[in-house]
Amino acid sequence: MSKPKNIVTEYRNYYLPVDFPLLLLTGDHWKISDIPSSRLHFHNCLEIGICHSWKGAMKFYSNPLRFQAGDVTCVPRNIPHTTWSDKGNESLWSYLYIDPQIMFRGMRPPSDGEPDLSLSSCRNLRHILPKEEFPHIFSLVTTIIDELNMARSNYRLCVKGLLLALCVELYRIQEAENASSSQYSPNQFSVPENALVISPALNYIEDNYASQFPMEKLAEACHLSPTHFRRVFHSIMNMSPLNYLNSTRIMKACNLLRGTEESILTISELVGFASVSSFNRHFQDVIHLTPREYRLQSPDSSGGFVTEPRKTIVEFSGWMEPEKNPN
DSSP states (O other): OOOOOOOOEEEEBOOOOSSSOEEEEOSTTOEEOSSOOSSEEEESSEEEEEEOSSEEEEESSSSEEEEETTOEEEEOTTOOBEEEEOTTOOEEEEEEEEOHHHHTTTTSOGGGOOOOTTOTTOSSOOOEEOTTTOHHHHHHHHHHHHHHHHOOTTHHHHHHHHHHHHHHHHHHHHHHHHHHOOSOOGGGSOOOHHHHTTHHHHHHHHHHTTSOOOTHHHHHHTTOOHHHHHHHHHHHHSSOHHHHHHHHHHHHHHHHHHHOOOOHHHHHHHTTOSOHHHHHHHHHHHHSSOHHHHHHSOOOTTSSOSSOOOSSGGGOBOOSSOOOOOO
């Protein structure tokens, strides 16, 4: 019996500004092809999408889920997925990418019980929210997009409030799904090992990259032995867990270098490096520039690096344009 073919999964990193960690991708060019992608992808932040036209399908695990115009989609970080339109059509979309933990820092009183507004800890997720069933979600998303497009006075303050309301409502919906298990049971899915098994480790790194911790902690989060975890992680990410952790730290540092005036020493400490010399060495290995050189340069038009980085996870920066159709 032949060995099952591995599913290729891409990590897409979106660089969100430190002072306003939100990215809007919208416009007439944001159309989704009718040709299913050969690979799933996942990203480092919460994705909220809204379909403006036509129909299609989203694949998360093994069973495609149908969408249509007016539907809002909810994809937490580190959830592998892909989207395609029905044959002969190209559905039009807008996307919001947000880091709720940073966006809402200081906005929520402790008495709220600290709900996970990133939704990364939720199970039995309701990924597709039809307009007819959830009109308030559709209204909030469209209003946020309108506010961002118009950019009137104090629009950021307005958007923050709307985003907080949206994320709270999404959290309530997901909590209701968990309580009723009305959408599906995880046992309905044949979950591919290389799509989901390391998600707890990726979440742990995203939440704790600034701290010092042993790699065994990541294996423990995934309920795997350290040896098996390292093998599976490398087969998916094409790098070791330690190299991925350091790449994550470097990506966070890039954001701070461009978005703040903190010193390079302070930034190296904020992202978890034990010394500035170690930070400088890893930064040059990944970016091929010193931190100071990177800070003085400008990003290219696609939101990526000016110089070509080494072949690491950094190469998969978030899409700034719709994915091109294969020939």
